Amino acid sequence: MIVDVPLVPVGGSPAVQDTGGTLLVILEAVKVRALPDHLPQSIELPIERLVDFDAVLRVSDLAIPEDATLLTDPDEIVAKVAPPRVEAVEVAPEAEELAAGEGEAAAEGEVPAEGEPTEAEG
Numbered sequence: 001m002i003v004d005v006p007l008v009p010v011g012g013s014p015a016v017q018d019t020g021g022t023l024l025v026i027l028e029a030v031k032v033r034a035l036p037d038h039l040p041q042s043i044e045l046p047i048e049r050l051v052d053f054d055a056v057l058r059v060s061d062l063a064i065p066e067d068a069t070l071l072t073d074p075d076e077i078v079a080k081v082a083p084p085r086v087e088a089v090e091v092a093p094e095a096e097e098l099a100a101g102e103g104e105a106a107a108e109g110e111v112p113a114e115g116e117p118t119e120a121e122g
Helices: 093-108
Strands: 002-010 022-025 029-034 043-046 056-058 068-070 077-082
Touching (some): 002 022
Parallel strands (some): 002 043
Antiparallel strands (some): 002 029, 056 077
16 A cells, blocks of 8 residues: 655754744655555654754655655655844834934925925015
């Protein structure tokens, strides 16, 4: 029989726990061929090997039972850890008011177009 066997994450990833990364499971199952009574219910995904953001787990890193044959490409990436997202820094309201005030000051110093009355004339 050929079936998709689910992958079950086990352990804890230092890249997730220590540096705030996010575990990305790219494959949730692998194709396995085995006799019906030898089919595994699941295969462990040892995420403790993901120690930094460069580390990846490939299908070849999985422990497949000896009486089963793996059919999924062994070089395919199963899981990795993405670095934490950097949030954009918000501009303080005071800084926005200052920038707006500078724009108004520049507008006040503008020379009126020919034929327009100046504030002193109006």
